Amino acid sequence: MAHILIVGGAGFIGSNASRYFLDKGHDVTVVDTLELGAKENLDSRTHFLECADRDMVSRSDIGTPDYIIHLAGSSSSPMFKEDLKGSYANNILGHASVLEFAHKVGVKKVLFASSSSIYGNIGGALHEDMHVTPPNHYSVTKFTQEGLSRVFSFETGLPIVGFRFMSVYGPQEEHKGKFANLISQFVWGMQAGKSPVIYGDGSQTRDFTYVDDIVSAFEKAIQSEKAGFEIYNVGTSESYAVKDVIALINEALGTSIAPTFVPNPIGGNYILSQQSSLEKVAHELGYRPTVALRDGIARLIEIRKKTMRPYRDLSY
Numbered sequence: 001m002a003h004i005l006i007v008g009g010a011g012f013i014g015s016n017a018s019r020y021f022l023d024k025g026h027d028v029t030v031v032d033t034l035e036l037g038a039k040e041n042l043d044s045r046t047h048f049l050e051c052a053d054r055d056m057v058s059r060s061d062i063g064t065p066d067y068i069i070h071l072a073g074s075s076s077s078p079m080f081k082e083d084l085k086g087s088y089a090n091n092i093l094g095h096a097s098v099l100e101f102a103h104k105v106g107v108k109k110v111l112f113a114s115s116s117s118i119y120g121n122i123g124g125a126l127h128e129d130m131h132v133t134p135p136n137h138y139s140v141t142k143f144t145q146e147g148l149s150r151v152f153s154f155e156t157g158l159p160i161v162g163f164r165f166m167s168v169y170g171p172q173e174e175h176k177g178k179f180a181n182l183i184s185q186f187v188w189g190m191q192a193g194k195s196p197v198i199y200g201d202g203s204q205t206r207d208f209t210y211v212d213d214i215v216s217a218f219e220k221a222i223q224s225e226k227a228g229f230e231i232y233n234v235g236t237s238e239s240y241a242v243k244d245v246i247a248l249i250n251e252a253l254g255t256s257i258a259p260t261f262v263p264n265p266i267g268g269n270y271i272l273s274q275q276s277s278l279e280k281v282a283h284e285l286g287y288r289p290t291v292a293l294r295d296g297i298a299r300l301i302e303i304r305k306k307t308m309r310p311y312r313d314l315s316y
């Protein structure tokens with residue numbers, strides 16, 4: 001049994017990870033400012049510490065975790081439009097504070113969330129060793145976190161694993177509202193009979209990944225003996241057009257709601273295609289995705305039907 005600290009654990013991915021590790025018998029401490037995440041996401045077995053400021057691990061009562069899963073921060077590109085300096089500080093200085101804390105208390109490994117958005121519009125199967133030019137502020141901070149981690153690990157010997165998640169969907173994303181994954185927002189809206197709004201002609205693709213697969217990558221990284229610094233893609237290696245996702249949601253809901261197509265308001269930085277290569281993570285960590293898109297959508301809708309948790313707002 002290990003003590004796992006999840007920074008940003010009241011958020012979408014963190015709360016799903018917490019529940020998984022609690023079910024496996026581990027002790028889970030969550031630190032979160034609740035600036036976006038929600039207490040309702042937390043399992044009652046979680047040891048929850050609210051932190052009041054953006055120095056992510058400033059609480060003195062955290063204890064000595066064996067592992068840190070660091071997911072906190074400004075988790076979406078539009079947030080940088082609302083608060084540029086604050087978002088940079090949160091993602092970069094916050095990341096440094098987590099690494100310093102980890103080194104000081106002697107954790108065995110830090111896992112953190114980078115993002116597939118750093119690939120921008122490279123296209124084709126995305127490999128970790130590709131040359132990237134992060135296309136927006138959010139992805140610049142993720143790329144910087146990677147560089148910071150590589151140097152920190154080299155200087156201190158702390159094992160650090162960064163994950164470039166593809167587009168993650170699943171339950172407990174209602175707190176993110178307009179910042180949530182497209183699938184979540186489409187499901188919430190379509191459950192209320194609202195037509196989903198698609199930018200452009202809907203041929204843009206994403207590698208939609210059910211959150212349980214992300215959590216399984218965390219577990220594989222914790223179990224791995226690999227030291228040093230590593231970056232891994234986590235996704236499904238399959239790519240679906242956004243318009244085809246609507247058909248799958250209609251199928252699962254038993255509805256036939258037509259999407260509304262609008263000119264793409266985002267412009268040149270909008271990502272047109274996304275598909276992960278999983279060669280590295282499969283070979284080095286033994287990661288394999290297990291949830292096909294049709295099944296993940298059906299699972300999410302089943303959970304939604306039971307809970308019907310209110311969501312914040314939609315981006316359309």
Ligand SMILES: NC(=O)c1ccc[n+]([C@@H]2O[C@H](COP(=O)([O-])OP(=O)(O)OC[C@H]3O[C@@H](n4cnc5c(N)ncnc54)[C@H](O)[C@@H]3O)[C@@H](O)[C@H]2O)c1
Binds near residue numbers: 012070073076090176
């Ligand atoms: N969801 C995705 O599709 C996706 C894809 C790629 C990368 N990521 C990354 O994964 C991580 C988790 O994403 P998520 O979807 O769960 O987002 P989320 O916004 O639901 O979770 C982030 C959590 O961090 C908390 N937080 C923010 N600043 C904090 C601080 N200074 N100290 C402590 N807590 C703080 C928020 O309150 C929130 O609970 C993020 O770093 C995000 O950038 C997510």
